[in-house]
Amino acid sequence: xxxxxxxxxxxxxxxxxxxxxxxxxxxxxxxxxxxxxxxxxxxxxxxxxxxxxxxxxxxxxxxxxxxxxxxxxxxxxxxxxxxxxxxxxxxxxxxxxxxxxxxxxxxxxxxxxxxxxxxxxxxxxxxxxxxxxxxxxxxxxxxxxxxxxxxxxxxxxxxxxxxxxxxxxxxxxxxxxxxxxxxxxxxxxxxxxxxxxxxxxxxxxxxxxxxxxxxxxxxxxxxxxxxxxxxxxxxxxxxxxxxxxxxxxxxxxxxxxxxxxxxxx
Ligand code: HEC
Ligand code: HEC
Ligand code: HEC
Ligand code: HEC
Ligand code: HEC
Ligand code: HEC
Ligand code: HEC
Ligand code: HEC
Ligand code: HEC
Ligand code: HEC
Ligand code: HEC
Ligand code: HEC
Numbered sequence: 001x002x003x004x005x006x007x008x009x010x011x012x013x014x015x016x017x018x019x020x021x022x023x024x025x026x027x028x029x030x031x032x033x034x035x036x037x038x039x040x041x042x043x044x045x046x047x048x049x050x051x052x053x054x055x056x057x058x059x060x061x062x063x064x065x066x067x068x069x070x071x072x073x074x075x076x077x078x079x080x081x082x083x084x085x086x087x088x089x090x091x092x093x094x095x096x097x098x099x100x101x102x103x104x105x106x107x108x109x110x111x112x113x114x115x116x117x118x119x120x121x122x123x124x125x126x127x128x129x130x131x132x133x134x135x136x137x138x139x140x141x142x143x144x145x146x147x148x149x150x151x152x153x154x155x156x157x158x159x160x161x162x163x164x165x166x167x168x169x170x171x172x173x174x175x176x177x178x179x180x181x182x183x184x185x186x187x188x189x190x191x192x193x194x195x196x197x198x199x200x201x202x203x204x205x206x207x208x209x210x211x212x213x214x215x216x217x218x219x220x221x222x223x224x225x226x227x228x229x230x231x232x233x234x235x236x237x238x239x240x241x242x243x244x245x246x247x248x249x250x251x252x253x254x255x256x257x258x259x260x261x262x263x264x265x
Contacts, residue, residue, distance in 0.1 A: 036072065038064040051106035059108050068105065081105075092123040113150045116143035128181055135182030147180070165199035177228070186228035192221045207261040215263055223260065234260070 042049040052060045059068075068081040083098045083105075101111050101120070121144045122129040132140045139147075147156050158174040173196065177186045197220040198205035208216050215223075223232045234253040250256065258264040 036066070038066055041065050048106050051104065055107035055110060057107075057109055059106065090123070095120060095123060111152055113145050113152060115145075117145045118143050121145075121148075131179075131181040135185045137182065137184045139181060139183055165196070169196070169199070187226055188221060188228075190219075190221055190225065192219070194220045197221075197224075204261050207259075211262050213263040213265065215260055232260075 048065070052065075063086075068085075069079045070076070070081075071079050073079070083102075084093065087093045100115075101113060102108055103112050104110055118129075125144075128144075147161075148154050149156070157171040158178070158180070159171050164170070164173070176192055177188050177196070179185065194205060201220075204220070223237075224230050225232070234257075238253075240247050256264070
């Protein structure tokens with residue numbers, strides 16, 4: 001915050017004002033009341049002190065009326081402060097029109113988040129923009145507030161816009177494979193239940209269930225690890241179990257064992 005040099009420089013303007021105020025509110029002009037106080041404002045202005053009292057936040061606790069309004073008409077006419085008087089030095093404070101979102105300086109966190117907002121949000125959430133750019137998807141083509149709506153901090157459910165892959169899947173499940181800002185980069189951990197894969201790969205699931213081999217006891221993600229479409233090699237787990245001559249002659253395990261889901265042995 002920049003220090004306001006004008007804070008205690010009321011001078012002649014205040015003196016003239018005070019005489020004018022005294023007339024206006026019928027107070028006696030007293031020499032010791034040489035400067036207007038924050039507490040005086042409420043005598044004539046009802047709305048702003050109330051707004052500040054209720055929702056002034058840091059504009060109530062960290063500063064007073066007169067830090068922003070330096071002087072008073074008629075002596076001083078231009079007493080509406082620019083936000084940049086105190087807020088400067090970050091990308092957010094370079095935005096062109098503060099009042100587009102901060103609609104009232106007396107209630108600074110009453111926000112109106114309208115229109116298509118992306119770069120405005122990125123003045124504080126740069127990593128999200130980097131993520132959307134690094135993992136291109138249709139989510140990059142919509143504005144931040146298309147999903148996050150008009151309340152800052154609102155988090156939507158995926159299922160507000162999408163259907164699950166099967167009826168029992170919940171919103172919390174989506175995050176075990178998809179990130180909101182990189183939805184096509186499907187990654188998961190080693191605890192994911194088969195049912196989430198089987199929603200799209202019922203043939204694989206059915207084959208494993210029908211095959212009495214020890215592969216049946218393995219989760220899909222025990223073999224297909226971490227990232228969608230990862231396909232393991234038999235040798236990743238089994239090495240070269242037979243005599244070298246056999247592997248040299250039949251390099252493809254499947255020529256004797258068929259597939260991992262439908263083992264012949
Ligand atoms: C005696 C009554 C009175 C008191 C006390 C008073 N004001 Fe005012 N204020 C007025 C009037 C009347 C106007 C309208 C003046 C005009 O438009 O020329 C006004 C206008 C304003 C404006 C609008 C200026 C503009 O350019 O639109 C601001 C801001 C303001 N006052 C702030 C304050 C603050 C801050 C205090 C306390 C430090 C205060 N006033 C104390 C009567 C008062
Ligand atoms: C953070 C700075 C800030 C503080 C603190 C502040 N104001 Fe203001 N005030 C503004 C700004 C900016 C405007 C212009 C609002 C607008 O453009 O709609 C304004 C406008 C006003 C107006 C004119 C309203 C109008 O509709 O024209 C009055 C009166 C006023 N303030 C009084 C006060 C009083 C009284 C206090 C203390 C209780 C106060 N302000 C505290 C920044 C401030
Ligand atoms: C006279 C100095 C001053 C002016 C002018 C001023 N502010 Fe502030 N504002 C502060 C201070 C001090 C704080 C608290 C510390 C900080 O966040 O920098 C603050 C905090 C805020 C906050 C956070 C509130 C909270 O409690 O978390 C917002 C939002 C804000 N200001 C917006 C604005 C906007 C928009 C304007 C212009 C309409 C403005 N300010 C004008 C001094 C000012
Ligand atoms: C597109 C909407 C938008 C615009 C335009 C905007 N802000 Fe903000 N501002 C926000 C949001 C959202 C927050 C976060 C509020 C929260 O933390 O609850 C915020 C927070 C703040 C804060 C408190 C947090 C901090 O970083 O100190 C200040 C101060 C602030 N804005 C000042 C300004 C100023 C000054 C301008 C104009 C240069 C401005 N804002 C323009 C949306 C906006
Ligand atoms: C002035 C800085 C600022 C601006 C501008 C801003 N935010 Fe934030 N945002 C924050 C801060 C600070 C938090 C709280 C800390 C955190 O959780 O990261 C937050 C939190 C959030 C959260 C909730 C995080 C959670 O885990 O609950 C979402 C969602 C969000 N912001 C979205 C947005 C969107 C969308 C925009 C643009 C309309 C925006 N923000 C603009 C500073 C800002
Ligand atoms: C298609 C909808 C959608 C879009 C577009 C979107 N988000 Fe999100 N965002 C979400 C969902 C859902 C979550 C919560 C789940 C998650 O984090 O994976 C979230 C979480 C967040 C969070 C809190 C968690 C975190 O990762 O820090 C922030 C902050 C956030 N979004 C900001 C933004 C910003 C800024 C933009 C625009 C650049 C944006 N979002 C675009 C849906 C979206
Ligand atoms: C506010 C609506 C909204 C929310 C919330 C939302 N999406 Fe989307 N999503 C869309 C739109 C719009 C598209 C592009 C059109 C389509 O495919 O339906 C899309 C596309 C997708 C795509 C395909 C991307 C592509 O490029 O083909 C995936 C995957 C996706 N969303 C997953 C999610 C997940 C997971 C969540 C929760 C973390 C989520 N979405 C939250 C609106 C949303
Ligand atoms: C097992 C991991 C997994 C879970 C859990 C999951 N998805 Fe998906 N999702 C995928 C895969 C894989 C794709 C296909 C990606 C491709 O086509 O390459 C996909 C595609 C999508 C698409 C793009 C359109 C489509 O249907 O192909 C959307 C939208 C989507 N998921 C939403 C969701 C939602 C909403 C949830 C939670 C209810 C969810 N997903 C849970 C793995 C998952
Ligand atoms: C939303 C549907 C969906 C979900 C959920 C899903 N997949 Fe897929 N999967 C696909 C699609 C579509 C393909 C591409 C099929 C093609 O290319 O013929 C695919 C392909 C694959 C492939 C083949 C890759 C290749 O190179 O041939 C493997 C392995 C795979 N998925 C494993 C899984 C596993 C394991 C899960 C659970 C963690 C899962 N899938 C969840 C839709 C899904
Ligand atoms: C023992 C390890 C193993 C397990 C368990 C396993 N897979 Fe596979 N999967 C493989 C291997 C290896 C391949 C490559 C083809 C082959 O050689 O059998 C494959 C191929 C695939 C393919 C692409 C070819 C095809 O058959 O469609 C999909 C999709 C797939 N697996 C999905 C799944 C799903 C879903 C599960 C759980 C229900 C699963 N896998 C369980 C090892 C496994
Ligand atoms: C992620 C590790 C993994 C991968 C990849 C894998 N397997 Fe296995 N396989 C196992 C485990 C674990 C067993 C059970 C071993 C035990 O209990 O002794 C097994 C057992 C077997 C058996 C014995 C079956 C039984 O019921 O006794 C055969 C044959 C076999 N695997 C062949 C293959 C072939 C061929 C492939 C490739 C198509 C393959 N495996 C891929 C882990 C894997
Ligand atoms: C020429 C046919 C053939 C090829 C090629 C082949 N196997 Fe086998 N494999 C067998 C036969 C027959 C058995 C059962 C008899 C045995 O234990 O030697 C077997 C057994 C196994 C077993 C179970 C061993 C145990 O101790 O339970 C595993 C695991 C296995 N093979 C993995 C592989 C892998 C991995 C490959 C490819 C690198 C492969 N096999 C290639 C014929 C083959």
